[in-house]
Amino acid sequence: MDPVLALMAGSIAALIPLLAVMYKGSDLDYARAAGLISSFAAGFVFGVLAQLWAQFYARFTYLLALGLMSASLGYSWWGIYRRWWVAYLFAAAGWIYLIVLIAAARALGLPDPFLI
Amino acid sequence: MDKRQIKRFLVSFFPFLVFLISVASPSGDYVFRSVQPASLQPSPPPYVAFRNGTFYLYSSPFGTWRYPGLISVSVNGPLIYINSDCPFGLPTYLRGPGGYELDVFVPPGYQGTCRAELLYGSWSAEYVFKVREVDWYPGVDVRAAVVLNGSGWQFLQLAPDGALYAWGVEIGQLPFSGCVVERGGVLAITQQMPYTELAPGVLVNGSPMWVPYPQSGTSLVSFLLDLRGNGTFYLYPAPCLKVEAPPAPAVDPIAEASANDIGLMGAPTPAAYVLARPKLAVAYRIEGPVATVVAANGSSIADRIYIYGFGLPVDMHMLLYYIYFTPTAYLTSDLVLFGSKPPAGRLGPFWAFPGNGTTYYYLGPMEPYLRNAPLPFGAPRGWAGPFIVVADGTGRWGGLPQVVSVAVERLGPWS
Amino acid sequence: MELTPLLAGLVWGLALSVARQWAEQKAAGRADRSELFPDRDVVIAFIVLGTTANVYSALLIASGAPQVYARPSALVALALVTASQLLIFLMALRPSRLDLDLALAASAPYVYLAALWIAAQALGAYTLWLF
Numbered sequence: 076m077d078p079v080l081a082l083m084a085g086s087i088a089a090l091i092p093l094l095a096v097m098y099k100g101s102d103l104d105y106a107r108a109a110g111l112i113s114s115f116a117a118g119f120v121f122g123v124l125a126q127l128w129a130q131f132y133a134r135f136t137y138l139l140a141l142g143l144m145s146a147s148l149g150y151s152w153w154g155i156y157r158r159w160w161v162a163y164l165f166a167a168a169g170w171i172y173l174i175v176l177i178a179a180a181r182a183l184g185l186p187d188p189f190l191i
Numbered sequence: 192m193d194k195r196q197i198k199r200f201l202v203s204f205f206p207f208l209v210f211l212i213s214v215a216s217p218s219g220d221y222v223f224r225s226v227q228p229a230s231l232q233p234s235p236p237p238y239v240a241f242r243n244g245t246f247y248l249y250s251s252p253f254g255t256w257r258y259p260g261l262i263s264v265s266v267n268g269p270l271i272y273i274n275s276d277c278p279f280g281l282p283t284y285l286r287g288p289g290g291y292e293l294d295v296f297v298p299p300g301y302q303g304t305c306r307a308e309l310l311y312g313s314w315s316a317e318y319v320f321k322v323r324e325v326d327w328y329p330g331v332d333v334r335a336a337v338v339l340n341g342s343g344w345q346f347l348q349l350a351p352d353g354a355l356y357a358w359g360v361e362i363g364q365l366p367f368s369g370c371v372v373e374r375g376g377v378l379a380i381t382q383q384m385p386y387t388e389l390a391p392g393v394l395v396n397g398s399p400m401w402v403p404y405p406q407s408g409t410s411l412v413s414f415l416l417d418l419r420g421n422g423t424f425y426l427y428p429a430p431c432l433k434v435e436a437p438p439a440p441a442v443d444p445i446a447e448a449s450a451n452d453i454g455l456m457g458a459p460t461p462a463a464y465v466l467a468r469p470k471l472a473v474a475y476r477i478e479g480p481v482a483t484v485v486a487a488n489g490s491s492i493a494d495r496i497y498i499y500g501f502g503l504p505v506d507m508h509m510l511l512y513y514i515y516f517t518p519t520a521y522l523t524s525d526l527v528l529f530g531s532k533p534p535a536g537r538l539g540p541f542w543a544f545p546g547n548g549t550t551y552y553y554l555g556p557m558e559p560y561l562r563n564a565p566l567p568f569g570a571p572r573g574w575a576g577p578f579i580v581v582a583d584g585t586g587r588w589g590g591l592p593q594v595v596s597v598a599v600e601r602l603g604p605w606s
Numbered sequence: 607m608e609l610t611p612l613l614a615g616l617v618w619g620l621a622l623s624v625a626r627q628w629a630e631q632k633a634a635g636r637a638d639r640s641e642l643f644p645d646r647d648v649v650i651a652f653i654v655l656g657t658t659a660n661v662y663s664a665l666l667i668a669s670g671a672p673q674v675y676a677r678p679s680a681l682v683a684l685a686l687v688t689a690s691q692l693l694i695f696l697m698a699l700r701p702s703r704l705d706l707d708l709a710l711a712a713s714a715p716y717v718y719l720a721a722l723w724i725a726a727q728a729l730g731a732y733t734l735w736l737f
Contacts, residue, residue, distance in 0.1 A: 083613040090620035097627035098650065100639065198706050199648045205713035206655035208720040209663050212734075213607050220608060222726065222734045223663060224670030226677055267673070268732060313730040 081122030088118025088148055092155045110155035113163050117148040120173070134189040136176060143169035217312070218269050221287075225267035228311035229287070232263040233318070238332040240604035245319040247606050249327065250297045253378055256329035260292035262318065268311060275307035277320055297322055297329075323605055328371050328378075328427040332602040335365050335426040341418040341592030343585060344505045346482065348384065348411040349426070355594065356411070359511055359579045360554065363594035370412050370431035374424040380434050382481040383410040389497060389513055395574045396556060400513050403484045403499055405477050413481045415505060418592055425600075436480035442508040444487045444500035445471045447582075450531065451544075451551070454514055456493040456570065457525035466525060467491035471498065480504070493517055493570070506584035513576035522567035529553045529580055530560040539590040541581070552581045552588070608666065615661030619654035626653060626698040633701055645706045652709045653694055659716060660691045677735035679722065686715035 089111050096103055121144040124137070131137035147169035154162030173188070180188040213220045218228075233241055236258065240247040250256055264271065266287030275281050280296045302324050308317045327334070337355070339345070348356040353365040372379040385407035389400035401409075412431070416424060448454065454469045471489035483502045490496070498512035514528070529551070534542040541552035542559050553559045555578035557571070581588065626649070634642050643649070664687050667680055674680045693712040697705050722734045729736070 077610075080610060080613065083610075083617050086617045087613065087620060090617065090624060094620055094623050094627065094650075097624060097631070100631070195645075195706070198710055199645060202648055202652050202706060202709040202713065203655075205716040206652065206659040208716040209659040210607070212719060212723045213662075213666075216723070218732060220666050222723070222732070223666035224674060226670070226673045226733050226735055228732050230673075267670075312732040314732055 076123065076126050080126060081119050084122030085115040085119030089115035092152050096155065106158050106160045107155050109160065109163060110151050113151040113166050114148060114155070117144055117151055117166060117169065120144055121148065131189050135191055136189040140173055140176070140189070143172050221268045228268040228314050229264050229266045229271045229309065231309070231316055234260060234263060236332070238602045238604055240606060244317065245321060247604055248295070248297055248320055248322045249325045249602070249605070250299065250301045250322050251327055251329040252300050252324065254299050254329050256297040258295040258297070261295045262293040263290065264293060264309070265290045271309055271311050273307060273309050275305065277305035277307055279320070281307060300324060325602070326376060327602055328373060328429055331427045331429050333428065334600050335367065336423060336598045336600050337365065337426060338421055338423050338595040339416070339418060339592040340421050340595050342420065342589035343418065343583065343587035344507055345416050345418055345592050346413070346501070346503060346509060347416055348413045350411055351409065357591050358509055358581050359577060360591055362591055363597065365426060365597055366599055367428050368412065369426050369428035371427040371429040372414050372424055373427065374416060374422070378432065379414045379416070379424070380436055380480050381412050381414045381431055382479040383431055384413045384477065384479065384482065384484070385410050390574065393574055395513070395576050400574070400576060402497065402511070402513070403477055403486065405475060415481055415503065421595060434480055438478040438480060439483040439504040440502045441476065441483045441485050442500040442502040444485055444498045444510060445473065447500065447510060448498055451529050452527040452531055453498065453512065453529055454491065454494050454496040455525065455527040456491070457523040458493040459521055460492070467493040469494060469496045471496070507588065508582045510580040512578045513574065514578070515574050516571045518572050520572065521570055523570045524564045524567045526561045526570065528555055528557055528559045528578055533560050541590065549582050549584045550586070552583065554579045611662045611665035612658065614665070615658035616654070618661055619657030622657055622694065622698040623650050623653045626650065626701060629699050630701050643701050643703065643705065649697060649705045649709060653698055656690065656694050656709070656712060660687045660694070663687055663715070663719065674735065677737065679735040679737050683715060683719060686718055690715050
């Protein structure tokens with residue numbers, strides 16, 4: 076698992092909406108900035124998960140995590156586009172799901188967080 | 192379309208050319224980074240000549256000759272194909288990028304010329320292999336040619352430092368040790384006989400007491416040779432071959448010892464003067480195709496004896512024994528180390544005891560047979576040995592062989 | 607296609623295009639930017655894709671060291687890629703009306719590589735670096 080690739084994925088996920096906002100000349104206020112941070116984080120986690128495809132592609136929890144991260148990225152972008160910060164709460168759903176999985180795996184003593 | 196439109200189209204199109212090149216090339220993005228599909232480095236061993244892209248190899252009648260790492264290939268591109276008509280076990284392709292060492296396995300008895308071609312696209316490199324058969328064991332480039340003179344079957348052993356023993360007696364020194372012996376174009380059966388010191392640290396006649404003992408660290412390479420006058424054998428410093436051969440017949444050292452009164456000694460006891468014979472029991476066996484060893488030991492009031500019977504598949508066998516005499520000092524009139532009657536004569540350093548069909552030859556540091564001596568003499572004390580008895584049922588044995596010459600021969604490249 | 611050089615070039619290209627937006631904003635102030643810089647959409651696309659292509663080719667060529675550096679054609683390619691990237695820097699940080707022509711000039715390495723590739727395919731060669 077290469078963290079540099081994940082960092083690049085996160086940067087791309089954040090730079091694309093930033094470019095779009097600046098191209099249109101719109102304001103970059105705090106709501107949009109929070110959206111950029113959220114996009115970066117979603118892109119980074121997606122980059123980490125995507126590199127583990129070969130190990131976990133048959134696990135349902137893994138595929139659900141990938142889907143939720145993509146949805147999280149989409150919601151972040153939508154929040155930037157519409158300046159609607161509630162979208163970021165929807166984006167956090169993916170995070171909460173992953174944190175619950177990792178905590179459950181730690182508590183049960185399992186080697187990886189993708190339970191089934 | 193005016194110039195501005197054309198410029199706009201070209202400017203948005205040109206960067207894609209790089210990605211198109213990378214996607215559309217047969218070798219992918221290796222077109223950017225590799226100049227040659229592979230670079231080759233032949234590294235022949237010292238007995239293989241390499242000139243003008245041709246390897247001059249040897250093949251052996253005794254087995255497959257392995258040339259490890261003959262050509263080092265470092266593949267820069269995605270793939271290299273190998274096309275060859277050689278029966279050498281070369282792979283048909285090598286995946287890159289990566290480095291490979293090509294091993295060449297020449298089948299036994301193969302002679303001739305063959306080619307191998309490495310290619311990718313329009314790049315190719317060709318190697319020619321010329322193979323000649325030679326009467327040599329594969330994989331080693333040196334051998335010791337030893338000429339012995341003797342008659343009859345000889346039981347030879349080779350120590351790790353190169354010392355050569357015949358029937359347990361050192362007869363010469365070879366420059367190195369090995370486990371492959373060739374005589375007359377045929378490989379002899381060799382057996383690694385494990386040896387250990389009977390009493391560590393104790394020297395008898397200036398040498399430690401080496402006796403066969405299973406699963407020991409030191410091994411002596413043992414083999415049999417039939418000599419009629421001068422005979423040559425070749426020793427190759429190679430590891431032992433696995434042989435499937437029936438084990439040699441065992442000899443019963445206890446029966447031999449009691450039939451020949453080994454260790455019989457007169458000892459004065461308070462009640463009377465007794466003739467003490469050690470009571471022996473078998474301790475262990477070592478089985479093998481060249482020699483089967485039966486080890487026995489036992490004691491009497493006068494001495495303790497450790498005897499090893501070497502049974503051989505030819506009509507001969509050998510006994511090796513060490514005796515520990517009680518340290519108590521006393522006088523005796525009877526001491527027999529071998530023999531139920533006095534010896535008939537000598538053969539070199541050996542005393543000969545003819546029996547029915549089998550002649551026994553005794554070699555030891557003391558006189559073998561002393562019964563009813565006119566004057567009592569002091570009994571020996573402490574360790575004594577080695578006592579070696581060679582039993583010859585063939586009638587052809589002419590004594591220990593002599594080393595006539597030892598020469599080291601090296602295999603050089605041909606042509 | 608190697609993922610790491612591709613994504614690295616993409617990140618850098620996006621960053622440079624964001625820098626260009628900032629430079630345009632500074633130059634234009636309250637005025638309309640699409641009047642001041644008429645082809646800014648094509649130039650943005652070129653900055654992103656051109657930087658990706660430059661970084662990608664430069665990293666791939668450098669990964670073939672040292673045999674690749676023995677070929678003058680590879681060194682010429684690297685020089686053109688560097689010059690092209692410098693022009694892209696210029697376009698990103700100093701927007702002007704000549705950006706379309708600058709972009710056309712900065713496409714030189716891609717045309718050069720494509721010409722090499724066509725020649726290599728015609729000759730059946732296994733590498734772009736024919737001389």
